[in-house]
Amino acid sequence: MKALQITQYGDIDSSLAFQELDVLEPGAGEVLIKIHAAAINPVDLMVMRGDLKAVKKLNLPVGIGRDLSGEVVSVGSGVSKYQIGDAVFARVGEDHVGTVAQCLVVDASHLAKKPENLSHEESASVPLVGLTSYQALIQVAGLKKGEKVLIHAGSGGIGSVAIQLAKAYGAYVITTTSSDNVEWVRKLGADQVIDYKKENYLELLSGIDVVYDTLGNQYTKEAFKVLKQGGRVVSIAGVLDPQSARELGINWLLRKLIRLRSGPILKLAKQKNALYRMVIMQPNGDQLLELAALYQDKILSPVIDKIYPFEQSIAAFSHLNTKRAKGKVVISVGGST
Ligand SMILES: NC(=O)c1ccc[n+]([C@@H]2O[C@H](COP(=O)([O-])OP(=O)(O)OC[C@H]3O[C@@H](n4cnc5c(N)ncnc54)[C@H](OP(=O)(O)O)[C@@H]3O)[C@@H](O)[C@H]2O)c1
Incomplete structure (x- = not known):
């Protein structure tokens, strides 16, 4: 073969x-x-x-x-x-x-x-994008009906399923994308679309319950500027946090380095009394079956x-x-x- x-x-x-x-x-x-x-x-x-x-x-x-x-x-x-x-x-x-x-x-x-x-x-x-977004938004962030979620890069593989999933759980969805994709991501279900080529999302947003950081780098730190007090930042492209490192079974020496590297982000989280977690998605047949039902019932579309x-x-x-x-x-x- x-x-x-x-x-x-x-x-x-x-x-x-x-x-x-x-x-x-x-x-x-x-x-x-x-x-x-x-x-x-x-x-x-x-x-x-x-x-x-x-x-x-x-x-x-x-x-x-x-x-x-x-x-x-x-x-x-x-x-x-x-x-x-x-x-x-x-x-x-x-x-x-x-x-x-x-x-x-x-x-x-x-x-x-x-x-x-x-x-x-x-x-x-x-599977990969569906499970990642399920584990980040539902399992770790515990996204609830009526909450405001910011999903960066709404037009990507991750963003396009995350918008639909967050809407399915009753959230108010805000997303960022480039000019050509604005109408397209709105059709996926986003309530508010920010064209990052023309607008600065930092000037437009505040009081966000959950930021789904799919871009990493400066976006991870910036998440705390738009987050409400006590909100949650869940990253899939940022800096690994000590709790996630422990759960992944990473050895103590590497965990020490991770603790040092994540220090500045955890400090920002503490100032906002917020949660910061980096999710490394895990394969999971049972969760995939739950997602399959959402596709079967046409609540989500590929x-x-x-x-x-x-x-x-x-x-x-x-x-x-x-x-x-x-x-x-x-x-x-x-x-x-
Ligand atoms: N931790 C984990 O377990 C895990 C799992 C899955 C993915 N990831 C990571 O998550 C990230 C996204 O994955 P993906 O599959 O969605 O990638 P992708 O499909 O390649 O993402 C491409 C999309 O990103 C958008 N984009 C790029 N820069 C942007 C910006 N500055 N603002 C808003 N949108 C922007 C583009 O939209 P425009 O053309 O409109 O700019 C494009 O639609 C990757 O870094 C990936 O490695 C991590």
Whole structure:
């Protein structure tokens, strides 16, 4: 079977290549999936460039891609929830990365049954961004009906699902985007859209209950300027906080560094009596099933920028790398072995 792999750390042209690989047998608790579609995410490019080498050094070549939608081909021992032929989708675990491929063995606990009303391309677009936004906004921030949430980069893969999810939970949604995307994100459900090319959101906003920081850098610190006293800042692109580091099982030495690095942000949080957490999303089949129900009931809709055929997977990564995607970049694998 064919798979796109990272053959060396570097840029897209020098690092990615198709390889012919053996199809593996699923072990205990695992399932072999025939992949129909995969979606790609900025983290795939970060790993390819070697940006995360300090956290996890890889034995190259390795697969690329964390989102899939496909069909169960065989099940390992101890798996009773899935049967051959089931249509499923997943954000696979870090030990099983490599969804830009024709087949993949995955951990059964990361799977959920695919929403029947979505195509494989549509359902592949959901897991990583859907779970991230669910874990950040609902699980960690505890977003409630009537609260004001600021979602940065509303037109991105994350933003386009986060707007819909926050609306589904009854929040008042404010988002930032560039001029061309203003009307488009309004149609996704945003109550207030700030065109960051023309307006300064810091001059327009105050008293925000929850800031979803999807941009990091200065945006993480700025979040506390618009936040209400006692509000919550949940970042997915900022500085790791000590509590999240502990929960992720990071060793004490690295945690000491994290404590130092997050000091200035935690100080800002303390001044506002606010919560600051950085979420590193985790695969979770049970939460994905909850999201599947929201898609099945048409409360959420998949947002796809472009679908590439499998042979053009490398071009798909180049498109994602522009950082201008409106929604998700998806690869149609076709399901052949
Ligand atoms: N911690 C985690 O577990 C986790 C999980 C998922 C993602 N992430 C991170 O979250 C970030 C977003 O991911 P993504 O999948 O949404 O990326 P993406 O789809 O590549 O985001 C592209 C979008 O960002 C918008 N954008 C860029 N700069 C902006 C700015 N200054 N203000 C407002 N919008 C801006 C662009 O809109 P315009 O063209 O209108 O500017 C574009 O639509 C990435 O850094 C990713 O690594 C973290």
